[in-house]
Amino acid sequence: MALRKIVTLGDETLRRECKKVDKFNLRLSMLLKDMADTMYDAEGVGLAAPQVGILRRIAVVDIGDHLYELVNPEIIYRSEEQQTGMEGCLSLPDRRGIVTRPRKVTVRAQDRHGRTFEVEAEGFLARAMCHELDHLDGHLYIDIMERELSEEEIQEYARSQELTEDRE
Numbered sequence: 001m002a003l004r005k006i007v008t009l010g011d012e013t014l015r016r017e018c019k020k021v022d023k024f025n026l027r028l029s030m031l032l033k034d035m036a037d038t039m040y041d042a043e044g045v046g047l048a049a050p051q052v053g054i055l056r057r058i059a060v061v062d063i064g065d066h067l068y069e070l071v072n073p074e075i076i077y078r079s080e081e082q083q084t085g086m087e088g089c090l091s092l093p094d095r096r097g098i099v100t101r102p103r104k105v106t107v108r109a110q111d112r113h114g115r116t117f118e119v120e121a122e123g124f125l126a127r128a129m130c131h132e133l134d135h136l137d138g139h140l141y142i143d144i145m146e147r148e149l150s151e152e153e154i155q156e157y158a159r160s161q162e163l164t165e166d167r168e
């Protein structure tokens, strides 16, 4: 397992536009593996290549049930219906904001072998996909957040999540 260093706000890599991947080789497979390991180690639900200093259109997402490896992803459908909720980012530790996103999206991407596939995502998965794809164009959630949560609000939210998990 090779963990990569996650860059944080202020690193210019986070603000650059990423280039398309055109080589589907061992190096790409290793990067995807490292990115997933790094995301799990940091207890995140998504990670984009620029967050580990690589300006390529690559992201991994796993909200708890499936690992999506997304190479050259694009959103080909966004629902008009929106969702508003809390969002964070591994490159902005200990911060959270309220962000509105489409409730459903369809993402078209390639896998590590270059095969094209589509994912229909809704709810939190749709939010995670939008967030990670934004990274590939140098955009961060703080650019579009309605407001930033205070430390008390973040703790309150964490407690309410624990209560929900206790009930399940």
Ligand code: NI
Pocket: 088, 089, 090, 091, 131, 132, 135
């Ligand atoms: Ni992020």
